[in-house]
């Protein structure tokens with residue numbers, strides 16, 4: 001189709017070029033053109049947080065960003081959170097703390113938590129509830145998510161102080 | 163032949179232990195492929211046009227411009243959307259456009275020209291008089307039970323009227339109430355849909371389903387092929403809650419378009435379509451009069467309830483009323499209301515949450531009227547035998563669970579009579595409770611188990627994991643049976659080509675898969691014991707499998723698991739096991755209780771309610787994995803908080819439009835809305851002995867009634883209909 005553009009961006013450290021239509025959202029391009037399906041879609045209008053990715057370090061809902069707006073950006077998606085086969089502290093805290101059930105909201109929660117902990121390594125319970133309020137989970141206990149974020153923050157602090 | 167039993171609590175190494183879910187790693191890294199993550203080479207994306215009006219007659223559906231839209235490859239019109247046909251609810255799919263990209267498919271949909279004549283709409287399910295006037299009501303059945311029989315000369319109807327009037331008159335206390343619970347939707351975060359492709363005349367369908375083994379037939383029937391020509395796959399599913407049991411007509415359409423175009427089709431409902439047509443729970447409203455003695459023990463119940471399950475009418479079954487607390491004398495009548503809304507689907511514990519919210523609110527109002535402690539009134543009814551529950555020892559179990567629950571929420575210290583708490587500014591607090599029951603009989607389940615000469619263990623079963631932990635539970639059962647670690651067992655589920663296993667509905671999965679896999683495991687072990695016994699020169703009956711060995715009980719004599727498996731020779735040992743629903747077994751059972759208590763704060767100025775603490779005590783027989791088991795309960799409590807305080811389908815009375823069918827407006831609980839949650843598993847030996855019982859439904863039943871009762875306790879005023887929105891709270895206060 002005419003009007004397609006090449007967008008160059010870095011995803012989880014790898015520079016990538018992708019041909020996309022100007023009307024395509026970053027979420028659609030990630031999921032359908034590039035097969036980064038770890039980033040989920042819950043609503044496509046910014047209300048569930050399932051599609052959260054880090055764009056130049058900031059969390060964005062990728063359903064509200066056009067792919068062409070990501071030109072030159074550094075993206076971090078859920079696929080780039082683990083280090084090889086090692087889960088990072090946030091991922092393992094979600095897993096061990098039973099903070100996921102069907103798991104479809106989990107990538108969004110984990111990426112948003114990464115942003116929170118980067119900004120505020122020692123968040124209070126209120127900070128956590130506030131920062132993650134844009135993420136929706138239909139089936140698990142949010143309580144467990146708060147505990148998992150606290151556990152991850154603690155683990156990371158300990159790791160840093162050693 | 164092996165005797166199929168569970169090991170004792172002391173003897174287990176894996177069962178009853180908090181094991182992390184096996185698929186957690188895939189889910190936490192984004193590697194888990196849900197149906198809507200499946201992208202097949204050369205696939206087309208399908209997008210559908212939904213009917214914009216709740217009741218209309220189609221006069222024109224012209225797709226020629228859509229067909230010419232760049233990128234569009236095929237357009238399919240549904241039979242029910244033919245010119246002249248009537249559509250009875252908003253959102254019903256009329257046509258599907260398959261295109262090279264989602265954007266192109268959406269452009270195609272926008273180019274469809276649809277014309278229709280609007281027809282009268284009725285959606286006000288709460289207003290019984292209006293429904294009657296509009297001719298939208300029907301008989302929903304009923305039942306009367308009275309301890310006194312009519313005399314020979316009595317006219318039956320007249321006797322019933324007189325007897326109920328007498329019982330009410332002779333009651334020490336009488337409460338007359340109105341309560342209700344609005345319709346909600348399933349709102350799965352992964353919408354309904356599939357990605358399908360044909361290969362050599364056979365259909366491969368990646369379907370978001372709770373019914374892997376049962377949906378191949380659904381496709382086959384509608385496509386004129388046999389179910390052996392269909393493979394349904396579902397590795398991960400983003401929510402179902404009772405709404406994903408069939409391929410649905412949109413799944414069949416995807417298969418048809420795929421056949422026609424020769425290309426794979428990915429067709430998922432949009433968010434608003436998901437809410438409008440892919441599943442909702444019937445509403446329920448009730449007028450009830452109850453009488454009780456000086457202790458609050460119910461002497462009589464008389465109710466009429468109504469509600470809607472959609473365009474065909476329906477509603478909450480009369481059979482579950484009055485719920486759990488049921489006096490000897492009662493009359494219950496149900497009326498159905500037909501509305502221009504999509505037909506409901508099973509929703510976690512069909513009928514029970516509504517019945518609980520329509521019944522136990524009245525019990526709590528009885529306590530309020532008496533100035534009594536609600537706990538005592540519930541307990542007095544249980545002691546008096548006013549119980550209808552599926553648990554065989556219900557009254558005792560409820561009482562024990564209540565005691566535990568009350569401890570955890572500190573009921574005694576926090577209790578105050580209704581409306582008599584100390585206010586902090588405009589904030590008042592209150593306690594409420596509710597009881598529930600559910601069956602959960604194990605579903606049919608077949609499995610194939612392979613133990614290889616190299617010691618590996620692999621199982622195959624056409625079940626599914628809704629996030630409930632099916633994979634993990636199967637692995638635990640096999641690991642326990644063979645004395646292995648959980649990582650030494652491979653579990654395969656999620657394909658209709660594996661041995662058939664029942665749909666995941668009604669809390670039947672864990673029972674079913676435990677039955678089949680424990681049986682297969684024990685049968686395999688029998689064979690291995692025979693071989694090992696020869697090798698060790700002992701009697702097979704003296705052997706046990708523990709700690710990676712097959713050993714003589716109470717001695718050091720043993721053979722390592724791997725070595726024992728080499729005795730199989732060249733060929734793996736293959737065992738097929740089968741459990742049929744209803745087969746009597748000590749491995750599984752059915753019938754549970756469950757108690758929940760809520761502590762809330764209500765701001766009388768704003769009407770905003772906050773759940774401070776919410777406690778659930780739940781029995782489910784033998785617990786295989788406390789972690790996944792509790793996780794289910796937490797999830798049910800959150801869903802319950804959402805339905806108690808926020809969630810409902812709002813329809814416009816004039817147009818019938820479902821006006822909040824987007825996540826922006828369909829209010830669900832968020833992280834900040836949830837207070838402290840406490841879950842306690844009730845598993846004394848008497849419960850453990852009953853075997854495994856599923857727990858997906860039971861904890862989802864009580865939250866609405868428990869929270870509504872806590873709010874009534876805080877305010878001293880009943881807010882009759884859930885969700886208890888700030889407006890409803892303020893309206894109730896203004897009326898009081």
Ligand code: FES
Nearest residue numbers: 042043044049063
């Ligand atoms: S899909 Fe982007 S916020 Fe829901």
Ligand code: FES
Nearest residue numbers: 102103105137138
């Ligand atoms: S775990 Fe299912 S939506 Fe969050």
